[in-house]
Amino acid sequence: MGRPRGDNAMEKNLIRADRTALAPYTAWAALFIVVPLAFVAYYAFTDASFNFTFENISRFFTATTQTASEDGSVREIRTYIVIFMRSLKLAAISTAVCLVMGYPIAYIMARSDARVQKTLMTVIMIPMWMNFLIRTYAWITILQDTGLINRLLSAVGLSPVHIIGTQTAVVVGMVYDYLPYMILPLYSVMAKMDVKLLEAAQDLGCSGLGVLRRVIWPLSVPGVINGITMVLIPSISTFYISQKLGDGKFFLIGDAIEGQYTANNLHFAAAIAFILMILLLICMGVMRWLTDKKRGGLA
Amino acid sequence: MDKIIELKGITKSFGETRAIDDVSLDVYDNEFLTLLGPSGCGKTTLLRIIGGFEKPDEGDVIFMGRRINDVPAYKRNVNTVFQRYALFPHLNIFENIAFPLREKKLPESEIRERVDEMLGMVVLRGFEKRSVSSLSGGQQQRVAIARALIAQPRVLLLDEPLAALDLKLRKDMQGELKRIQKATGITFIFVTHDQEEALSMSDTVVVMSSGQIQQIGRPIDIYNEPKNAFVADFIGESNIIDGRMPKDFVCTINGRDFECLDGGFAPGEAVDVVIRPEDVDIVDPAAGQLTGVVSSVTFMGVHYEIIVDVAGFMWMIQTTDYVAEGQTIGICLEPDAIHVMKKSEFSGMFGDYSCFSDEYEEISDPELAAAAEEE
Known part of the structure; x- marks a missing residue:
């Protein structure tokens, strides 16, 4: 805007000063973020005696397992591809559930007065302060056949439901763990939304649903994309939830990495992690590209 | 002239504060009526009651002979130009103006024709594809007017629409608004704290203070025959x-x-x-x-x-x-x-220049003041 020219030089100096101040952080980030990643890549492309190899990578794509189909015939499946697709499916379901649950919560939060907002925020954050294992065990006691839900059901005279060890139980666990990561980015875009825009839409003939469809939703898309990224990525690579709540019936890619690692198969574990990372990077890239394309019309 | 809006004994409180205190007002068809008063006098609340964004605690809002207290904003044949325009940032200029027509699901050809007509009226042809943020304050203002008028409301409500513009632009827009009002024949209800703006644009001025109407009249009568010390001091x-x-x-x-x-x-x-x-x-x-x-x-x-x-x-x-x-x-x-x-409740409060203070030049919204400074 109408700034005097001299400010430009000053700004450059400031940026230079900022960079110097950032140096310790840059070093820290290099040491604790880049170096471990480099090690993962290094292990992924080497064998037990640290010779370069594609063996681990190709094993991920080619390893097969015999499995009995329902009709009794034996089929051969690509082990890790199937595990990956299963992880993707569960993660996608959990993300969708998080979005459907989180969107109205975020909206209500953003539109409440400051005190209610703070309370809701705390309520949403509290589970995050609790250990992940404890949370998962808590869900076992709630969901198991003799658990809280079934005792409540039988108390009111309804027949019990079998949840533990099903896909539903795994999804419940994932949704519980990752819901805050969906709500927070949604809440942050919605809180910034100008109430006047919603009033303007009403003024121009939109009913409640029209306002949601034509103004609130399009303006919240960046938050939706962020929320999906924040939930989808950790839930793809999640482990333990599936072991405990799924009774080990839903072996996920995170469990595979953990399994290979505990079996001291470090190189193959690294290879799975590496491939997962690349796939997630591609995922994120596509999302970023989609948002940018949407924003392109705005800039 | 026909009454288009009648307000009867409107009262509205927010918590302990009484924003509107038993206000009755007739608005006639085709007139340019201004609600004038210092910030906090209730003028914006009154406008929001007419627009359907606030419900009066007591009293009736009559629109063309029909009580509309319970009619939601989106069903009222009244449109608003908001204080900071409230243009949709995710839509380009064309889509902003077309917004109410899309809601009515009109055929594309009619939408194009009517948006083009509006763009012509506010002198913004060629801006269809531009984004909201690439427009100046004055241009955004004109988009907001076009968007509010395209649905052909009977009454246009304008909430301090010029407050964020600098002086020169404000003068131009005053003339522009007056021209648009004459050309369309739509009733304008205009809210401002700027007495000069009120006097130069309006057919009728309604001076308000602390939730009550102090005087209703033609600008010249308000100036020459103020009813009490508040009006005399606030106007000129x-x-x-x-x-x-x-x-x-x-x-x-x-x-x-x-x-x-x-x-x-x-x-x-x-x-x-x-x-x-x-x-x-x-x-x-x-x-x-x-x-x-x-x-x-x-x-x-x-x-x-x-x-x-x-x-x-x-x-x-x-x-x-x-x-x-x-x-x-x-x-x-x-x-x-x-x-x-x-003598009135305002006697002795105004009109002595021993400690000289200028006219009410404050802008009601601090963010607006900042925006005005930037421009």
Whole structure:
């Protein structure tokens, strides 16, 4: 805007000063973020005696397992591809559930007065302060056949439901763990939304649903994309939830990495992690590209 | 002329604060009506009640003979130009203006035609594909007007639409709005705290203070015949002096009788006397009806604004003749320079220039003030 020219030089100096101040952080980030990643890549492309190899990578794509189909015939499946697709499916379901649950919560939060907002925020954050294992065990006691839900059901005279060890139980666990990561980015875009825009839409003939469809939703898309990224990525690579709540019936890619690692198969574990990372990077890239394309019309 | 909107005994409180206190008002078809008052006087709340964004606690809103208290905003044949325009940032200019037509699911060809017509009216053809953020404040303002008018409302509500614009642009937009109002024949209800804007644009001015209407009238009547000290002070500059009416058409100020044009008061009734700074004649002290000592002189361009101590009461006088500070001058008042008002709750609160403060120039919204400064 109408700034005097001299400010430009000053700004450059400031940026230079900022960079110097950032140096310790840059070093820290290099040491604790880049170096471990480099090690993962290094292990992924080497064998037990640290010779370069594609063996681990190709094993991920080619390893097969015999499995009995329902009709009794034996089929051969690509082990890790199937595990990956299963992880993707569960993660996608959990993300969708998080979005459907989180969107109205975020909206209500953003539109409440400051005190209610703070309370809701705390309520949403509290589970995050609790250990992940404890949370998962808590869900076992709630969901198991003799658990809280079934005792409540039988108390009111309804027949019990079998949840533990099903896909539903795994999804419940994932949704519980990752819901805050969906709500927070949604809440942050919605809180910034100008109430006047919603009033303007009403003024121009939109009913409640029209306002949601034509103004609130399009303006919240960046938050939706962020929320999906924040939930989808950790839930793809999640482990333990599936072991405990799924009774080990839903072996996920995170469990595979953990399994290979505990079996001291470090190189193959690294290879799975590496491939997962690349796939997630591609995922994120596509999302970023989609948002940018949407924003392109705005800039 | 037909009444298009009738407000009957509207009362609205927010918590403990009574924003609107038993307000009744008739708005006629095709008129340009302005709600004028300082911030917090309830003018915006009244507008939001008409728009359907607030429900009155008591009273009725009648639109073309029908009570519309319970009709939601989106079903009212009334559109609003919001204070900071409230344009949709995710839509381009074309889609912003087309917004209400898309809601009605009109055919594409009709939408194109009507948006183009609107763009022509607000002189923004060629901006269809532009984004909201690439437009200047004045251009955004015109988009907001086009968007509000395209649905062909019977009444357009404008909530301080010019407050965020700089002075020059504001003047241009005042003319523009007046032209659009005449061209469309739509009733405009305009909210402002700027008395000059109100006087120059309106057919009818409604002066409000603390949730109540103080006066309704044509701009010229509001200026020349203010009802009480609040109106006299808020509209233009006024010296408001304690006086008495010994009989009709005679008014006593500072112990001296003046001929005036007002009557109908009880004999000897105490009154407020309004004397506009431009109506005071400066003469030789010997020839003056009153005398005073000039305490300050400010050059204003067209005229000088001088503060004169007349027996301890500070008068503001606007004159094109130079007088020096400390000079003793004589003052003459023609009968039509004297306007007599009944005493009111506002008596003694306004109209003394001993501690000179300028007109209400505040902008009600601090963010708006910041925006205005940036532009």
